[in-house]
Amino acid sequence: MNAFRTLHRSVLLLFAIVVVAIVTLVHFSVSTIVAEQSRAQQQSLSPAFSLIVEQLIKPLHTAEVLSKSPELVDLMDAETIDPQQIHSMLNRLGEDFDLAFFIASEKARMQYNSDGPDIPLIKNKVNWYFKYKALDKPAVTDIGKWENTHFYIDIKIFNDDGEFLGFFGVGKSLKSFVSVFESYKLQYGYDFLFVNDVGDIMLSSDADLMAESSDFTNLSELPWFATLPDDVKDQRNLNNRLVTINQQEYLVAEVKLNQFDWTVFLLSPLDKRKADISHAFVISVVTLLVVVFSLFMMIYHLLHYFRRDLSPEAAGRSVNRLLDQNRIEKQFDDFLAAHHSVSMVLVGIDNFASINDTYGRNTGDNVLDSIAAYLFADKRNKDVLGRWSSEEFVILLPDTGPHEAVDIAQNLRHGIATLAGPSNHPQLQLTGSFGISFTASPRPMSEVAANAEDALYQARRDGNNLVKMQLIE
Structure with missing residues (x-):
């Protein structure tokens, strides 16, 4: 329980640090808070990235x-x-x-x-x-x-x-871009400039800057850009820079689109943000204190509920560190020798290929890590978790009958279905299919695995998000 006590003290220390940080923030001026919060928000403008x-x-x-x-x-x-x-x-x-x-x-x-x-x-x-x-x-x-x-x-x-x-x-017609950009600007207040490697403006939320015939507007032709220092203009490094457009201050955020060799500049007006934060500053601090305290209480109760020792191996484990098939097979043989019976559970992520194709491999890797972390945290101490294939995991349950294995798999299936999607696609619904087999006599792991795989394929054929069992005749 040493790891538990250490984590408990760490949570208390973290809460104290957060409280001190919030009190310190009160002593800063509203304009400084606006600038820092704007920079932070420009780094994580998820609506802009989604667009x-x-x-x-x-x-x-x-x-x-x-x-x-x-x-x-x-x-x-x-x-x-x-x-x-x-x-x-x-x-x-x-x-x-x-x-x-x-x-x-x-x-x-x-x-x-x-x-x-x-x-x-x-x-x-x-x-x-x-x-x-x-x-x-x-x-x-x-x-x-x-x-x-x-x-x-x-x-x-x-x-x-x-x-x-x-x-x-x-x-895509540029008219469709103009319509979308106008709608986005009304909702979020940001302006867009999509600039190629020579400074020509390819797309913009300002319809007057869109290309007509073969005539592009270059970034150097914009009055506010002409007022910048020469070294900034030469390198076009505008990230976190304040510029003045029509007597109004804007903060510029920069996003690289390497697929197109473009740079996206997001221009955020500061006047409205200053007014909003001036009126809501005290409420924001109080709300943040309540949220942090609520999180602290939730973590405190969860620690008392689970009371599991956390090892550095468990805390640092990721999908790439799970046991491979060779090590799983050795564990299987050891379990049979020591316990005389083993249930094998194969876990397949549903529609994983579609997730990769639709959202990209980074999102697919995040899904794998999320499900691997969940399976590892929820397994019993005596169970062993490993990687079976690119989208499948294997769990060995020693001294566990097939029907108990089905109950365990059903709980895991439900848990996966309640996991939140990756941070960049929180709406993504995750589910898993399970195939189970069992042996109480010495036999090769490949024979047990073949039956578990047949059960897993049956679960997928029947519509995914299911648990199926196939015992060895």
């Missing part, structure tokens, strides 16, 4: 996934290009994803569009195709189609022999 993901990253990922379609490659690699089949596919994709799609065929030297007429790809007339074809990049972003300006993502397509077949891409 960037929805409007830019999601179309990019959509185009990247669709570009790997065998149907697309076959259409572009056919000996004779069939415009009718191409338009059929593009129109279907446009209806499914509510985006404009196009195919620029190297063989036909034609650009086929889902939302407009076909365009012959002729040098010195359609410059983008030949310019980007020569670049050593798999994907390019650009602004084009000047009669109805679009934001485009162009992805190079190759056949199995590495032969260049042309471009597949997705486009």
Whole structure:
């Protein structure tokens, strides 16, 4: 219980430090608090990041996934290009994803569009195709189609022999961006500037700064940017810098979009924040004290409820530190030798591949860590947890019958279903499927595992978020 007592004292110390910190904050001026809180908020503007993901990253990922379609490659690699089949596919994709799609065929030297007429790809007339074809990049972003300006993502397509077949891409009208940005600005008060590597403004919440024809507004043309020191302008390092626009102060936050070689500048007006914090400062401090005290009481009662010794191994364990199959097999043999019976539980994360494809591998890794931490914290002291595959875990339950193993698995299944999603996608619902097998006689782990895997597959076939058992005949 030494670890428990140490943690208990640490919580008390943490509460005391927080109280002292809050009292110290009272002595600072409101303007200092505004500046510091604004900087902190600019670093974690989740609504802004959500907007960037929805409007830019999601179309990019959509185009990247669709570009790997065998149907697309076959259409572009056919000996004779069939415009009718191409338009059929593009129109279907446009209806499914509510985006404009196009195919620029190297063989036909034609650009086929889902939302407009076909365009012959002729040098010195359609410059983008030949310019980007020569670049050593798999994907390019650009602004084009000047009669109805679009934001485009162009992805190079190759056949199995590495032969260049042309471009597949997705486009969004700049009018749709203007509408979304205006709505966001009304709700949150922030302005956007999406700037490429040479300083041209590609997208903006200010409709007057959007590209028209082939005329881009450069960052250097903005009056407030011209007032900055030369070294700041040369490096375009504006993060956490105060600027004055139309006699109003703005705080600039900077976000790198490496997928596009762009930088996003978020401009936050300070006047409203000063007024809000001046009126609500005392209430905020009192509320923070209540919240911290409530958290302290909750942690205090949880410690008394669980009363588990915490080892450094448990505190620092992550999904990458779980036992692998070889070590699990050794534990299995040891359990059979010492206890004569073992239940095996396989745990599979439902729809894990879809989570990776939709939200990215970082989110998938966060989901794995979250579920691994939960399984480790909730297992009994005598049980062993390991990694079975990329999206599956294994739990060995010594001296545990199959029906007791089912009860344990049901509790774990319910616990996973109540876990919060990753911090960047809290709405994500997590569930797991369970397959159970059991042996009371010496036999290879592979035989028990095969039955547990069959049970797990049955749980997934029956709709996920289920516990199934298959005993050895």
